[in-house]
Amino acid sequence: MSERVFRFRLNGTEVEGRAEPRRLLSDYLRDDLGLTGTHVGCEHGICGACTIHLNGRAVRSCLLFACQVDGAEVRTVEGLADARDPLSPLQEAFWEHHGLQCGFCTPGMLMTAAELLETNPDPTEGEIREAISGNLCRCTGYVFIVDAIRAAADKLGARGAERQ
Amino acid sequence: MTEQARPSFIGARVKRLEDPRLLRGHGRYVADVRLPGALEVAFVRSEMPHADITAVDAGAAREHPGVVRVLTGSDELVAGREIRGDWRGEIWQTSAQPALAGDRVRFVGQPIAAVVATSRYVAEDAASLVVADYRELQPLTSARASLSDGAPLLHEGWTRNFFRHSHFLGGDPDAAFAAADGVLELRTATQRQTGMPLETRGCVADYDVVSGSLTVWMTNQMPSVVRTSLADVLGVEENRVRVVAPDIGGGFGVKAYLYPEDVVVCLLAMELGRPVRWIEDRREHLLAAIHARQQEHRVQVAYRADGKVLAIRAEVLVDSGAFSVHPWTAGLEAGNALSLLPGPYTIGDYECDAYAVATNKSPFGPVRGVARPAAALSTERAMDQVARATGLDPIEVRRRNLIDARDCPYTTVTGNLIDSASFQEALDRLCEVADYPQLRRQQAEAREAGRLLGIGVACYAEQGASGIHEYLRRGMPTIFGYETALVRMDPSGKVLVEVTTHSHGQGHETTIAQVVATRLQVPLQDVRVVYGDTSRMPYGMGTFGSRSIVMAGGAASAAADKVRLKLEQFAAHLLEISADDLETVDGAVRAKGAPFRSIPISELARAAYHQPHRLPQGMQPLLEAVSTYDTERGTGTWTNACHLALVELDPGLGLLDVQKYVVVHDCGVIVNPTIVEGQLHGGIAHGIGGALLEELVYDEWGQPLSTTFMDYLLPSATEVPRIEAHHIETPSPFSATGSKGMGEGGAIAPGPVLAAALEDALRPLGEVVVTELPLTPERVLRYVDEARGAAADASGDR
Ligand code: FES
Numbered sequence: 033m034s035e036r037v038f039r040f041r042l043n044g045t046e047v048e049g050r051a052e053p054r055r056l057l058s059d060y061l062r063d064d065l066g067l068t069g070t071h072v073g074c075e076h077g078i079c080g081a082c083t084i085h086l087n088g089r090a091v092r093s094c095l096l097f098a099c100q101v102d103g104a105e106v107r108t109v110e111g112l113a114d115a116r117d118p119l120s121p122l123q124e125a126f127w128e129h130h131g132l133q134c135g136f137c138t139p140g141m142l143m144t145a146a147e148l149l150e151t152n153p154d155p156t157e158g159e160i161r162e163a164i165s166g167n168l169c170r171c172t173g174y175v176f177i178v179d180a181i182r183a184a185a186d187k188l189g190a191r192g193a194e195r196q
Numbered sequence: 197m198t199e200q201a202r203p204s205f206i207g208a209r210v211k212r213l214e215d216p217r218l219l220r221g222h223g224r225y226v227a228d229v230r231l232p233g234a235l236e237v238a239f240v241r242s243e244m245p246h247a248d249i250t251a252v253d254a255g256a257a258r259e260h261p262g263v264v265r266v267l268t269g270s271d272e273l274v275a276g277r278e279i280r281g282d283w284r285g286e287i288w289q290t291s292a293q294p295a296l297a298g299d300r301v302r303f304v305g306q307p308i309a310a311v312v313a314t315s316r317y318v319a320e321d322a323a324s325l326v327v328a329d330y331r332e333l334q335p336l337t338s339a340r341a342s343l344s345d346g347a348p349l350l351h352e353g354w355t356r357n358f359f360r361h362s363h364f365l366g367g368d369p370d371a372a373f374a375a376a377d378g379v380l381e382l383r384t385a386t387q388r389q390t391g392m393p394l395e396t397r398g399c400v401a402d403y404d405v406v407s408g409s410l411t412v413w414m415t416n417q418m419p420s421v422v423r424t425s426l427a428d429v430l431g432v433e434e435n436r437v438r439v440v441a442p443d444i445g446g447g448f449g450v451k452a453y454l455y456p457e458d459v460v461v462c463l464l465a466m467e468l469g470r471p472v473r474w475i476e477d478r479r480e481h482l483l484a485a486i487h488a489r490q491q492e493h494r495v496q497v498a499y500r501a502d503g504k505v506l507a508i509r510a511e512v513l514v515d516s517g518a519f520s521v522h523p524w525t526a527g528l529e530a531g532n533a534l535s536l537l538p539g540p541y542t543i544g545d546y547e548c549d550a551y552a553v554a555t556n557k558s559p560f561g562p563v564r565g566v567a568r569p570a571a572a573l574s575t576e577r578a579m580d581q582v583a584r585a586t587g588l589d590p591i592e593v594r595r596r597n598l599i600d601a602r603d604c605p606y607t608t609v610t611g612n613l614i615d616s617a618s619f620q621e622a623l624d625r626l627c628e629v630a631d632y633p634q635l636r637r638q639q640a641e642a643r644e645a646g647r648l649l650g651i652g653v654a655c656y657a658e659q660g661a662s663g664i665h666e667y668l669r670r671g672m673p674t675i676f677g678y679e680t681a682l683v684r685m686d687p688s689g690k691v692l693v694e695v696t697t698h699s700h701g702q703g704h705e706t707t708i709a710q711v712v713a714t715r716l717q718v719p720l721q722d723v724r725v726v727y728g729d730t731s732r733m734p735y736g737m738g739t740f741g742s743r744s745i746v747m748a749g750g751a752a753s754a755a756a757d758k759v760r761l762k763l764e765q766f767a768a769h770l771l772e773i774s775a776d777d778l779e780t781v782d783g784a785v786r787a788k789g790a791p792f793r794s795i796p797i798s799e800l801a802r803a804a805y806h807q808p809h810r811l812p813q814g815m816q817p818l819l820e821a822v823s824t825y826d827t828e829r830g831t832g833t834w835t836n837a838c839h840l841a842l843v844e845l846d847p848g849l850g851l852l853d854v855q856k857y858v859v860v861h862d863c864g865v866i867v868n869p870t871i872v873e874g875q876l877h878g879g880i881a882h883g884i885g886g887a888l889l890e891e892l893v894y895d896e897w898g899q900p901l902s903t904t905f906m907d908y909l910l911p912s913a914t915e916v917p918r919i920e921a922h923h924i925e926t927p928s929p930f931s932a933t934g935s936k937g938m939g940e941g942g943a944i945a946p947g948p949v950l951a952a953a954l955e956d957a958l959r960p961l962g963e964v965v966v967t968e969l970p971l972t973p974e975r976v977l978r979y980v981d982e983a984r985g986a987a988a989d990a991s992g993d994r
């Protein structure tokens with residue numbers, strides 16, 4: 033099958049991509065670009081492990097073809113904090129509140145939570161639960177994930193207040 | 197001078213040391229292993245539950261561009277490669293699962309061919325071109341059908357369709373039933389469910405043709421054991437097999453086997469001399485990774501008017517699928533149900549028949565809780581029915597039947613030795629922290645307002661770490677009763693620990709470090725815990741049951757003690773005092789009572805490696821030790837807990853809203869309370885999924901209907917409530933750390949708790965007995981109708 037060429041920004045860097053039209057974005061990111069932080073748990077759009085940001089919105093990379101990102105801004109978990117930088121406040125909150133166990137759902141969960149906090153900086157517990165209800169976690173029972181996201185909201189809120 | 201406290205990390209809420217890499221997306225899971233030149237495998241799977249394969253046409257697949265090899269069940273390469281798991285003793289019939297089915301298939305999803313190609317896309321394209329012809333045989337789709345007269349026999353040489361039948365008789369149930377004030381009967385049922393880790397299975401094999409050595413990256417919870425199994429089945433010398441189980445995205449028991457796909461992937465890598473990779477997709481996982489939990493019980497209970505349960509008679513049928521798995525066998529779930537059905541209660545007279553029945557479904561194996569959810573459903577539902585029959589509160593009935601902790605170590609009727617417990621105390625605590633009387637008032641008020649609130653309670657004893665004696669007693673072919681740790685202090689005084697358990701969410705990199713740092717009196721950040729690579733680690737069993745903190749923690753503390761002792765002996769030689777007069781505190785070995793006479797550990801470590809001339813005569817350089825560990829008597833440790841839930845029923849939609857979930861839990865000494873709570877939450881969420889949502893449905897022709905996450909529903913953040921966990925710590929007298937293990941427990945009780953809560957919620961409508969899980973809306977609505985029917989009958993009678 034002939035390959036398509038596409039251009040997009042990935043975690044802030046310009047990329048010229050090349051992939052068969054049918055190649056899933058999740059496979060392309062993981063296998064062609066080596067960004068294995070994006071996980072694949074079902075490949076049919078239910079588990080949310082493959083969640084990334086496309087133009088600032090959380091989407092499932094297993095439901096997109098790679099060439100569909102042409103012209104878009106893509107962010108993966110690797111883009112939350114550079115490997116040499118400290119963790120982002122959201123990642124830090126997951127660490128402090130034991131919001132992960134095996135870590136398999138974590139990248140998708142973080143990307144969903146990041147979107148939530150960008151659109152709703154002060155969510156209630158119910159809003160948090162609703163927002164992550166499309167991200168399955170088999171390990172944690174969600175309690176500490178909810179706590180982590182709430183704590184991140186507080187942290188980010190305090191930061192915002194400082195800046196003002 | 198005042199004694200300086202010995203720093204301890206036991207009980208500290210330390211942040212997990214493994215988290216930063218996982219949070220950054222820098223974990224390394226099997227699917228992340230990329231080897232140059234690797235080929236990808238797609239499996240062709242049986243579409244028939246029970247059939248003879250008459251022909252497999254792989255011609256078109258072989259010709260497909262990019263295909264390197266198509267392997268079918270009749271190929272020489274897989275001839276005779278079979279997986280067996282044989283129970284020892286009792287009544288047992290064996291099965292042999294071929295790596296690829298050649299002539300007969302026994303469940304939908306069984307692999308019949310493997311296509312190797314340059315990419316997974318191409319491999320899947322070609323796999324869809326493989327055509328198999330079948331001669332259909334009668335499928336056996338339930339345990340009852342398999343045991344019925346005239347059912348076709350599933351395996352050669354069998355006399356009836358069960359792997360295992362066990363009979364147990366303890367005490368004198370006949371006399372107890374004769375003397376009872378009342379007898380009641382229950383039929384409980386749990387459906388097929390499984391562990392369902394978010395990461396599917398996977399296997400990447402790399403064979404070095406010149407040296408004949410094989411490296412296999414696997415999603416496996418027990419790398420040592422599976423290495424031996426692979427060597428056996430593949431015929432490769434074990435010292436040339438290296439199994440690497442890197443980061444794993446959850447296991448829950450599902451990844452504690454040698455699977456046929458693993459064997460095929462390795463054989464292909466060996467034949468082709470190129471790395472071969474298989475990453476399972478979710479559909480395959482639902483079809484062919486092990487299933488669990490499907491049981492049917494018939495239970496008779498003899499009780500006294502004061503609520504004391506005297507005796508139980510039970511029949512347990514476990515729908516164990518088509519093949520006995522390795523290394524756990526098809527017999528474990530039936531055996532555990534038989535052994536654990538009397539629960540944490542003083543029931544002295546008990547008789548049980550348990551059958552592991554073969555059916556044309558996916559093979560069956562242990563998953564988080566292993567039979568305990570089904571056993572607890574029967575036991576706890578029985579307690580609730582005794583409460584109803586005697587007019588006592590369900591809490592009171594349990595109080596009158598629970599084992600008295602003062603009688604521990606207590607031997608149950610089936611011979612389980614419960615090391616220590618806090619059964620009564622935990623129940624009292626539960627009533628207190630949940631404010632049980634207030635919940636009853638809240639329920640009464642809600643009922644006044646026409647709302648249906650229900651309260652359910654359950655108690656259990658969770659077998660934590662099982663030791664050598666326990667596995668022997670169970671008749672397991674492999675006796676899993678120990679773990680091993682290597683502790684190595686390097687010349688700079690930093691410590692590397694290798695454990696033979698595998699952490700895939702449980703946080704061993706943190707908790708084992710807490711144990712070792714405490715034993716060696718070094719800073720926590722100086723201890724690094726690794727696992728999962730058989731080329732480095734000593735031999736041990738792996739992670740399953742609820743064993744790791746007891747077994748690996750015990751082994752690590754024993755090995756750390758050996759290193760500390762050596763440091764003390766070396767220091768004694770340098771300081772010219774007896775080692776008995778030395779102690780190791782906070783990074784230094786020092787004279788007791790004269791702490792100014794001390795040598796920092798880092799100095800001792802450097803000298804032990806680089807200045808061997810300073811060592812005492814006969815002492816070898818190097819600071820490392822290996823130790824295995826089993827619990828004191830080899831019987832293991834027991835954790836206990838009580839759970840309570842408050843639910844509201846929507847009788848129109850058949851939905852249960854879990855509004856409150858409280859657990860009081862005693863797993864002995866807690867190394868890291870945050871991690872214990874995380875495990876509890878996860879286990880309870882798993883149990884809530886099992887109680888309300890999850891079901892692997894097969895139709896009457898043996899076709900699986902749950903093949904996506906749209907059919908098999910996992911609980912999401914909107915179904916799992918905020919779980920409240922409270923701890924009691926009764927140290928185990930049988931374990932080195934006083935810990936008992938607790939990974940599975942959460943999953944045991946939600947079934948009976950929510951069944952009881954539904955029954956209780958329905959009470960204003962009418963009396964029913966809820967005995968079947970999961971409580972999907974369909975089943976709940978059936979109970980709602982039944983309750984209304986019962987009420988109508990009752991008023992009709994009047
Ligand atoms: S892998 Fe994309 S939603 Fe599950």
Ligand code: FES
Pocket residue numbers: 131132133134135136137138168169170171172394445446701
């Ligand atoms: S941490 Fe394992 S699936 Fe969420």
